[in-house]
Amino acid sequence: MARPKVHDEALRLRLLDEAGRLLSAEGAAGLSLRRIATDAGTSTTAVYSLFGGKPELVRALFLEAFGRFATRLAAVALGADPAENLVRLGIAYREAALADPHLYAVMFGRAVPEFTPDAPDREVSLSAMRPLLEAVRAGIAAGVLVPAPPETIVVALWGYAHGLVSLELNDAVPEGFDVATVYEAAVRAAIRGWTVR
């Protein structure tokens, strides 16, 4: 008893896709509801009926970004050496961030002022670090890492990686820096700091 539904799941996905494309191409500054809707061939109303508003649309982007991040981290091939596994995860972290800097900015940079992650969102971001948590646990169990609470080491390592990547994405590193090499050295050093000697 109504007109045919146009604001369906397919349109929802198209809007999200368009938003992602726009974000990757022009950054958070170019991410406007009106453009997303126009480019997807619909009206702004669609965003409101499918998401509720701009913050919720960005939240969907945020969640998808962490989903991709989690997938990448979970796909890292791990070996027998716990410390080396942590290095690999650290390198994969940087590669995931560099794969789409604007998306990374949405995840951590509060790039879209309208959206702030809430408690469930933070839960998701934390759980994306699960592979790291398990690698840390294994390292402690093997007697390679110091016997601190695993969460402590996870947050520390995560923070290191995030900060280094963050400086790089903000062009805060001195020019002419071989970032990839310095990054790996920094990751190795940081991990060394948590190993028993």
Add this chain to the structure above:
Amino acid sequence: MARPKVHDEALRLRLLDEAGRLLSAEGAAGLSLRRIATDAGTSTTAVYSLFGGKPELVRALFLEAFGRFATRLAAVALGADPAENLVRLGIAYREAALADPHLYAVMFGRAVPEFTPDAPDREVSLSAMRPLLEAVRAGIAAGVLVPAPPETIVVALWGYAHGLVSLELNDAVPEGFDVATVYEAAVRAAIRGWTVR
């Protein structure tokens, strides 16, 4: 041969002050040219004649923020132990960031989309880390730190601190975390990773 000057240096400072207050109180979202001008008792035109536009006003905020940061870091009392000096700088770094989180977001977080630091700005941000650079140099000279290029170690340590602080400010750490303690442990571990054993 004109009307009396109202858009003078004093007004420039008042606008900057008002912008800082607004930023600290409500964050980047509440930072609008019109509000700043109104609260300072003038019109938006003043911002254009004194700064050139919103990006330049935010740049002034950015530069002042790094100035304060540099002052705080330079004021850290240093002792004879190079590693301990780095720890103190790390703790001062966090305290400076926590003193005004919104200002810190302008420094690193691209909180105001209209403004992006350019090369001279980055120069300033780097030079605020001068105390860190000197402490690292001293550490290498004393044979406490590994003989890597000082800039490498500076960027690494800076990145660690920035990332840890950044996670804390984004509420990304698990709840019930004693952040101050974990932060210091993380800083100590990171520094340990760069010391010769």
Add this chain to the structure above:
DNA sequence: CGTTTTTCGAAACGGCGTTACCTACACTGG
């Protein structure tokens, strides 16, 4: 076939950064 009920696009609203305009006013020359 008219009525009902749901859907959604168009248009209105308030706020933003920016720009164009035009009034207000100190200085100058007669």
Add this chain to the structure above:
DNA sequence: CCAGTGTAGGTAACGCCGTTTCGAAAAACG
């Protein structure tokens, strides 16, 4: 002493934005 002159700066317009309101479109039902 009083136009005339040129500039400083407040006002208002412009084109964006996110959001909300409203009315037209259209399938289902009696």
